[in-house]
Structures are given as C-alpha cells and as structure tokens.
Amino acid sequence: MTPRPKNQASRRERPAKPALTREGIVATAVAVLRAEGLEKVTMRRLAQELDTGPASLYVYVASTAELHAAVLDELLGEVDLDQAASQGDWRERVIGVLSSYITVLFAHPALARSALTVWPSGENYLRLLERLLALLDEGGVPPVQAAWGVDLLLQVATATAAEQSTRGQSGDADREWDDLTRALHEVDERTHPHLRALAASLLAGTPGQRRTWGFQVLLNGIVHTPAPHPDHSSHHSATPHGGTRP
C-alpha cells in the first residue's frame, strides 16, 4: 500500500534475501511451486518475493516459459534413473525411467507444456538423456537410431503429460470424455464405418496400459527402423523433436 518505504523497509527487515540472480529466481520459483502450486508462480509474485518489480526479472529470464523450463530441470532431479533394482530387460528399464519421468511431469502438467516449447538443456535433463542413451546402447540399438529415438521417446512422454495441463478439476475431464464418447457414437455409420467399428477400441484400456503399449511401440519401432543413409553435406539442419525448418 505505502509506495515508497516498502523497498527500503523490507530490505532492512530481511537482509538475508538472495541477491537478484538467475539461480535465486529459479530457487524462489521452485519454493513457491512446492508451497503453493504452479499457478502461484507468476512473474509478479516472484518479484514480490524478491522485493523488486516484475521487469527486473527479465534481465535473467527471457520469459515465463523459459523460467518454467529451468524449474522443470530442477524437478527432474527426482527422476529415478537407476530404476529400482535394475532387473529385467533393457526395454523394461527404459520404460521404467520414462515412467518415472512422466510421474514427475504429471505432478505439474503445465510445466510439461512449457518443456514442449522451450528446449530444456539443464543438468538433470542431460543426465536423463545420458541414461536413456546408455540403456539403448546396452540394447544394441545403432547410434543414430538411438539418438533420434530418445528424442522421440521424450517427446511422446512430455506430450502425454502436457495434454493434462488444462484438465485441472475432475469435472472438466469427465465432461470432455463424455463429449468425445458421444461424438464417437453419434457419427454416421455410412461415412465413418471404421470409426464406428473401432469406437470401443478407441476408448479401451487404462491410461497405464496405453502408455506402456505406446512406449513398447516406440522401442520396437526404433530397433527395427533403420535411419536413412546420412548425407554428409548437410549439417546444422535439424533441431530436436522434429526440427524447426520445414
């Protein structure tokens, strides 16, 4: 309320505040996230928390999405890389790591949304990448297929989590589900025969079954699909997750 004395006073009151730094900002963001949820992690709130204005944050952080990506990388430290008692086929262990990754993302789906857009290059993300590449190598997957494969695997995992970002309250999800079910059953049998025939299958299975099956599909495909012969004359032509230049 009081415009002037705020900064001076609160600075004196709490001199132990971390200096305005990228790490400090991200750390504060994680703290607010853990305490009150992602929706409270706003630029204005973080600025208030750090005794400054929103504009000041933009010196260290390009956008909210980039901040989210940094926060996500922090959270990615919780991913279980050495899947509990690493027993079983290498495929099962890959799926185990990916499931752990998804579990972390499911806790804050909106973060996954940002991660789809802003490419994470943080420490914990690189660790995850390394672990997956190691597992694929262990499985004898040829290098290029392994490299492109982890990209695909993580894209699917991230997208799966991101899809839930809006389905916040339970009623919303059910309503959407009902809409889809109705749309599927009301479809004209003559113009959309396959849709009608497979309506049940489209809605079948638990989310877990579908996820696991999806990962198995990817792994089987990655193993059995050779990458195109490399063209040595082309470089700097691709970006992760499918690339940017059409």
Add this chain to the structure above:
Amino acid sequence: MTPRPKNQASRRERPAKPALTREGIVATAVAVLRAEGLEKVTMRRLAQELDTGPASLYVYVASTAELHAAVLDELLGEVDLDQAASQGDWRERVIGVLSSYITVLFAHPALARSALTVWPSGENYLRLLERLLALLDEGGVPPVQAAWGVDLLLQVATATAAEQSTRGQSGDADREWDDLTRALHEVDERTHPHLRALAASLLAGTPGQRRTWGFQVLLNGIVHTPAPHPDHSSHHSATPHGGTRP
C-alpha cells in the same frame, strides 16, 4: 471512443452482422486468423468485431483454448486425405496424410499447442481419424492396435507442430539451437560418455528426415506390438492421447 452510441450506431450501420452464435464466433475467428494472423485472434478483438464485449463470448466458448480447437478443426478441412494420386504402400499413404496434417498445423503452431490440450472432436478431425483408421485397416493392422495407433500418430504429429509455437522469429530458433549444441559439446566426457559420442547423431538429419523416420518407427511399432489382452471388467478408464487418470 464514444461509449454509448457505439453499439446502436454500428448495429444500424451494419445490420447484416451474424447473430452472436458459436458458429459466428468461430467464423469470425477464422476470418481474422486468415487476414491478420493468430496473434490478432483475441477475445477482445473478436468481441469488437462482433460489436459486443469480451464477456459475452464466454456464453458460447469456454476458453481461448477451446476456441482455438474449433478454429483448428475448421482449418483441418484443408488436410489432403486422398493423398495426391494415392499410389504406393499403405504406409506411405498414412505418412502422406500425416504430412498434410502437419503442414496445416505448421502454418499456425500455436493452434497445435491448444489442440494438444483441448481434445478436438470436430467434423474434420473425425474425418481425419476415419481416413487413418481405414488406411491402417487396409494394412491389416489389428483393431485395437489401429485404434491406439492413430492416437499415438496424431499425438506425435500434433506435438511436433506444437513445439514450434514459440520459435516465431528466426533468431530465436538459431539461438536455441546454438545453446543446445554448446551444451552438448561442453558436457563432461566422463560422466556423459554416450551423450558425447552421439552428439553429432543427436543433431543430424533434416527435420523432414527425422519426421519421416519417426512416423515409420511408429508404424513399424504399431504393426509389431500386440495390445495387451483386454480386461472386460474395465471401461470408462481411458482418454485419448494417453489418458487422464494416473
């Protein structure tokens, strides 16, 4: 500027305006999109275009994301389902349809972002679904694998487009790419051997090569990965794209 006479005057001047309807709103949105781009398609702008206030739109449209989904379905009419001279393997035709789908999405990547979150159940989306199911059926893919497979295929395609939503200006993309390249080359060789060894592969290939390979991976995987035995006691337990309940 003039607060009162605005509505009365402009209503009289342009009595042919479409009445406030969901279709009218979506149609206006598409028009603005085509004329000035997606960033101009805002609730306030649409309200202005329809001679009303932003709040009025929420009677017919739940949110911006839902509006985007409706707009996208309209655009999906442009997807080429009978891939030009439908010659070639059924797999090639599936990839052709998906490529056409991606092409439409690439024109407005932010729409794809919404489509990941809000499930589209529009007419044109159902047409696309039907076509893909027909092609998979033609390829002899078992029903459940086909049903879950199209889900996976469209998820990957949509996510691929959505990833580009922020990479608006060219400088942005290049900068991100450079960051990633540097991060990949600066990684510690001892803690991340695979990452170092495969750095080149991770960045290799054109976006087109990667996309096509990705779709082939999915198709091969879908064909070769049997779905789990159905548990008849469970239903209403899944949502598309991987489901909502963990």
Add this chain to the structure above:
DNA sequence: CGGCCGGGACGAACACGTTCGTCACGAACT
C-alpha cells in the same frame, strides 16, 4: 392480459506477461 422469471448481454474489474524509458551506480578509461 399482466406479472414473473430465466438466460443472454454487458460493463467493470482483477491479475497476468511483457515492454519501454528512465535512473542510479560502479567500473574503467583518460
């Protein structure tokens, strides 16, 4: 025919992300 009522329309407001112009401070150079 008169009163009631329900839902669409709307004005105003709130919190948000982001940008711009300005200010102050410390370092570096002369």
Add this chain to the structure above:
DNA sequence: AGTTCGTGACGAACGTGTTCGTCCCGGCCG
C-alpha cells in the same frame, strides 16, 4: 581524480484472459 559509459533495477503502462454482478428482454405461467 574526474568523467564517461554500460548495465542492472525499476515505475508505469499496454493489452491480454477471465470472472462477477447487474440489467434487460422475451417467453411462459397464472
């Protein structure tokens, strides 16, 4: 030592999505 310069901090502003309370009009019931 004095001056200059760049960079971080900041206040204010714009445009955004979304919500709330109110109003008004049209159909329905008595």
